[in-house]
Amino acid sequence: MNNSMANVLNAALGWLTKALDAPSAKAVVFGVQIGGHLFVEGLLLVVILFLLSQKSYKPPKRPLTRKEIEDLCDEWVPDSLIPPITEEMQYEPPVLESSAGPHAIVDGKEVVNFASANYLGFIGHEKLLESCTSAVEKYGVGSCGPRGFYGTIDVHLDCEARIAKFLGTPDSILYSYGxxxxxxxxxxxxxxxDIVVADEGVHWGIQNGLYLSRSTIVYFKHNDMKSLEAALEKIVVENSKRAKKQRRYIVVEALYQNSGQIAPLDEIVKLKEKYRFRVLLDESNSFGVLGHSGRGLTEYCKVPVDKIDIITAAMGHALAAEGGFCTGSSRVIEHQRLSSSGYVFSASLPPYLARAAITAIDILDENPELLKKLNANTSRLWKELSSVPGLSVASSQDSPIVFLRLKKPTGSAKDDLKLLENIVSRLLKEESVITVTSKRSTLDKCRLPVGIKLFISAGHTESDLLKAADSIRRVAASVFAEC
Structure with missing residues (x-):
């Protein structure tokens, strides 16, 4: 039977071949002989093009009735503008009812405050208040314009000059927001x-700047110089042909607010010079804090400030003001006055805040004992917290940000954070000590483990430090015992 079917198919193919090869199946068009095969293939092509040109949806011949329209509208469910609200998002932070000094009022009771980066204790300082009052009387509250459009006031220029003089740089530029x-x-x-090599622990402000630059971003392990060198070496080898047309940067924090660790700037500068990169250093938490006179990480590591290409810092920490600045060479500063979006398009820093920053630097210059008190408080609390059950100190010993992490993580970042928030909540309710966890928003892509942060101030007394240490030991022991 199989042989008979094969014979029939062969016979049919033979007849079809003869039909297509017959003289009647051939034609001559413009002198070109077209066989039956080409005719059939051309016909199929026309059919395919016709089908592709047809609409996939034909509207109904009659218009929809009002009821049909209403039914379609009732069935349509628009996508939510925001993600669903989870339990983690339903968090209300404590509300201060006083200034955020070493002691503050929360819910009507006095607490010892370790949640504010008031490193030098300048919040509520008499001289700062006097300078702000006189500036408000002279200039008013705001500037009502960007720096390039009648927003520049003489006090802005004075503040830029004072910062540059303090740090020993040629020039500086003020920003309205840290x-x-x-x-x-x-x-x-x-x-x-361009290529940017950044520490994986940088804070969100730097992360956002890296994203907006649209550069190629390479992260190295947190404060790991071997990881940094490996990244730099790989980039140099892979991009040797583009070296002349490509700008390359190393971006680090002097004092990481996500870990409390201090960057080894001397080693970073050596790698920078070896592989020919530029360095952008953020001194937001180290300005006014590190070094024997508070000039930051360059002074702390004994690195000449001109070795660093760009230095940025927020003024809302040690200086107890607001805004930020960038300092460096005159060319670096002048370039930002026309090309930096935060400077060009934002209303300039309120004059009284610029005056407060100048006064704060003057006070720091005149009172070096503030740094000695801060360093003494840092060493004391770091030592006291080194024996807390279930927690370990992850920050550097000279860092005024004491960072506590779990000795035995649960394996889930959410569970770790929930456990730490329980400790922080009980510290406030039972011990009247306010601290914070390193809770991050959905925008923050920091890869470091979560922890509890304590910001030390020169305004804290020895009893404040002992109270905090005893309270944390007591509450942590209780929480871990319940687990």
């Missing part, structure tokens, strides 16, 4: 096609 300094300065210098 975070905008970082995510405006980075895109002003780094563009698409």
């Amino acid at each position: 975070l905008s300094t970082m995510f405006s300065a980075i895109p002003a210098f780094s563009k698409k096609g």
